[in-house]
Amino acid sequence: DRAILEASARHPIVPLEKGKFYTYGTAGFRMKADLLEGISFRVGLLASLRSRKLNGQAIGVMITASHNPAADNGVKIVDPLGDMLEQDWERYATALVNAPSDEQLVEVYNRLTTDLKIDLKIPAKVVYGRDTRPSGHKLVTALADGLESTKAEYVDYKILTTPQLHYLVRATNSEGTPLSYGKVSEVGYYEKLAEAFVRAIRGRRINGTLQVDCANGVGGPKLSEFLKYIPKDKVSFDVKVVNDDVLRPEILNLDCGADFVKTKQRAPPIPKPQPGVRCCSLDGDADRLIYYWADPESGFVMLDGDRISSLAASFIGDLVESAGLKDEVRIGVVQTAYANGASTNYITQHLKLPVICTPTGVKHLHHVAQGFDIGVYFEANGHGTVLFSPDALNAFKNTEPQSPAQKDALDTLAALGDLINQTVGDAISDMLLVEVILAHKNWTLRDWAMTYADLPNRLVRVEVGNKDLFQTTDAERRLSHPEGAQDEIDQAVKKYKDARSFARASGTENACRVYAEAASRSEANELAERVARIIE
Ligand code: NG1
Ligand code: ZN
Known part of the structure; x- marks a missing residue:
């Protein structure tokens, strides 16, 4: 307890306004980086508990804010098979992070230990990595302090893509078993992919050049590193890596990357789009991918x-x-x-x-x-x-x-x-x-x-007083609350051909999103506006 108390004092949590809490959402804890130091420390405590609960299997922690602006960051926990943290544990993460004082933090930690019947004598193991954001450095220091104060063994893999960290967690836990996922190293990841790529291509030709926009994030250097592992005599893969400057943090995700391309429905302005070239974009932590090309006739075509x-x-x-x-x-x-x-x-x-x-x-x-x-x-x-x-x-x-x-x-x-x-x-x-x-x-x-034609669609973000009033059913395709809203949406949709529309509260932002699609672009736009007015 003393160790946790002392270490926690070095990584204080920033108090929020009354009635507001930090929440472990779809992307873990994600916000402005200067709020995250204490959170990262406390996530270290939770990762230790989780590892001990699972008999000492390795747990992962990734520090990234993906496609969000450079000033943001995030902390996310990875389960032993490389998948996301089990949903029940999101509550425990939230409880630890919102403890108002160092003393109360220790109380919550002890209560979780008892309630979850965790044996603190079992060794804990945590592996972690971060993207290229400068704030990551401070956050892993806080995380490591959390791990040390709970006597967890840990490995700092430094800068990684998010999927590489997930790979390493699974590889660590399967090492030496019949289900081994690959060598436990970044090099092991490249070797596995390169070898499988050659086998899957089976001597076929890859046409032309592929231009890869890396969002000026961690994907740039990691992709360049990976390409060295492809045997040139077996596969000729001509890749042009662009937007791979990770030395100027302020340009991360700026007018480039998969999220830019998908939401703006256009190619990054830099480098100047060359007609006909096969292009794709990664996002800031290299877990999203969008293909596209600039077409002399139809303009921009995106494959999402x-x-x-x-x-x-x-x-x-x-x-x-x-x-x-x-x-x-x-x-x-x-x-x-x-x-x-x-x-x-x-x-x-x-x-x-x-x-x-x-x-x-x-x-x-x-x-x-x-x-x-x-x-x-x-x-x-x-x-x-x-x-x-x-x-x-x-x-x-x-x-x-x-x-x-x-x-x-x-x-x-x-x-x-x-x-x-x-x-x-x-x-x-x-x-x-x-x-x-x-x-x-x-x-x-x-x-x-050419395989099929996308329906024209429109996604709008709507500022609402209280997004929690908007509750959904049917995999978020229908609103159950506020009462009557769904009927109005149904009436609006009926007015258009091949139309569909739904509204839901965002899980990552304080707003609602309205999606609409219809037979023509103008109808999709009109329907989206109409539904936006219904929920406003
Ligand atoms: P929210 O903010 O809940 O709509 C967004 C994306 C999701 C998902 C999460 C996590 C849209 C419409 N929503 O969720 O697809 O990626 O962020 O990053 O793109
Ligand atoms: Zn991402």
């Missing part, structure tokens, strides 16, 4: 998370069929209400695959995707991955092929199992997946975009 999802589902579906596993391996796609309706139609009607809609936040999608043998999940913003069950992976490895085509499909599926990050959405791994698929199909981005 829904497109990556349908591309992956289509390719993997074909492979499973060629592998003769159609009846054994159940494939499903998981989306949120923000998925473009045209993508949902394409997946259900053309690919004939089931689609499940979940509330916003990848933890929900991830969980539902685990219910399939192959679960494809992406948010429209480009965050997602494909999960393979142990049964599916065994089937790829152990099925006796009856023809060269069947063998080829089985080998490609097995390679994808290693190429695709199984812990969390990973922009670098997802980018390699897209490149593999385009090479196999010999497709350009235009061919990919």
